Amino acid sequence: MSSVKLGLAVAWPAFWTGVPIKIVLILLLLAMGVHPWEMPGLALLLLLSIPVDIWALGLSARTVFLDRLHLEPPESAGVTLWWQAALLSAVYLPIAYGIESGVVGVAKAVVGRMFEIEVLKNVPVPERISIELVLWGSVATVVLLGLALGWLFLFGQIVRKQVAAARPTAEPYEALVRRWDLLRVPADQPLLLTAFTATGVVLVFLFWAVMPVTTPHPHELYQKEPPKIESFKPAEALQRTEKLIAQAESAVKALEAKAKQGAKGKAPQAKGAKQPSAKVGAQEGGGRTR
């Protein structure tokens, strides 16, 4: 097996094995308001990813050793592969990033100049955008693929060192398959289901506990009126009401007393007063009920 194939056989499944766990970590960071692509979120994510990557690399490597190479996997395959791959990536990835950015920059500039030629000047904007994209995008894709193959080759060399140190296994193929299969799906299914469900429940509680209730991105034109909350104190309200009732009671008493006095004073005058006609009274009453 070539170094590129060997590197791919370990790195590809290891990457996907770690992804679900890392997405959960990213989501929890986001829910807490920490951006995982900015410091300090990025540092925290990389730190938390270390054990995940060690486990994922170990799992993938052991599977490749047992299933494809029929070799006894080294005990510390995960840790060894992780630190060597981390060292390689720390050196290789910044260089690769620099090369890719440089190539994209040059390719875009060259393609841009191409369209300054008289013949191509009148190409409409939508056509020009797509042609430019295809031209510089093809160059960028080829370089990116080359860089990816370069990393896989170097990582394959690291795996190859582990392969050279491994001893052949005497177990039959079926037993080897069963061994790597059990790395993925444990024999105790109810235990797996319980652990999976329990982890899920804990994560769900954690997620809802840390997530903001209202939107962290309010609309700039959305007028949110601050709620007018008046605190209600029952004792004060009762006192206020009692005071109001007492005031009303005294007002009623005063009115009654005034009415009595009025009645006493008016009684002798009434004898000499002119009585209103029954017709007018009937008209007034009819008007009120209408």
Place this chain on the structure above:
Amino acid sequence: MSGQPSVLEKVFAFVDERIGLKTLQAKMLNEPVPGGSRWAYVFGSCLLFIFIMQAVTGILLMFYYVPSADHAYASTQYILHEVDYGWFILSYHFWGSSAMVVMVFAHMSQVFLWGAYKKPRELVWLIGLALFGLVMAFGFTGYLLPWDQRAYWATTVGVEIMDKTPVVGDFIARFLKGGPTPGQMTLSRFFVIHVMILPAALMGLAGLHLFLFRKAGPAGPFRGSADELRARTDYFFPRQVWKDVVAMGAVFVTICSLAFIEPVVLLEEATPDPGDYHPEPEWYFLFLFQMLRLKIFSGELGQFVAGVAIPNAFLLLLAALPFIDRSPERNIFKRPIALIGWLLVMTGILVFTVSAIINREFLD
């Protein structure tokens, strides 16, 4: 004491006696998967999961959403700003629709590359194509409901593209709009289609799709001798179930993360005046929109060719595929026309989608 069945076992036995739970369980979980479980087979289960989540979040949104031109925008803003976790539920629903489109592309690509549309699975493929159409219709009708400028103009652009279809185009456009410009009738019709007609159609067709799939059985990998495949054949439970569950969990968490990274923020309320806004459809129709901008497709005929003829001819070709490609060979590396065709289509969609995004920046 230990010999006595528990309450749960008694309940299970009671239900089993009446509806045959054990038989159902055996049928569901003990389906043989030729060549063993694979991550490539998780897309269909993920699609079902996303649809269920869309239904759940959609029902929650309907508790507050008012489908009227006067209140749709305000009620959506209310969901975003006032309802507890409303912003998250709405953002999840929004990203869930995009995830459904991505997943349907992934599922169809897997079936195409694995040659799983060939005899005896032609009907599974055809029903799958119809489901693809429903997923796109879900996205199209749901996009209008927030009733902001983006929603209004995406719908206007989409309906105008449909209008170019000969014979039925005018009728479809008038039926969907319910008037000369999008308004209350459009919103009502889109709402009914989105929450009643499409879910019912999708549930029916998805059930038929699953039934036909179980009837024909999984196609299995395209490489390996019959003996090798037999040796590696496994039941659906536990390995494939485990892979499906992990994939569903990853999809769920990814959608949640997207809801946090890019939550829904509405533009201005919909008006028939686009103002500074450059109308464009949802991202999964952008490639088509960009094609319509090309000079080669200018004019009535050009617009018809790019907007209607090419997409419909492509869909017809996909529908006819199992009947044209009758070779039993399923290995994609031995089907160069299929492989090159798939690569060209995917690259074309990618290039035109990215071009549309660059074009948007150019216009802004």
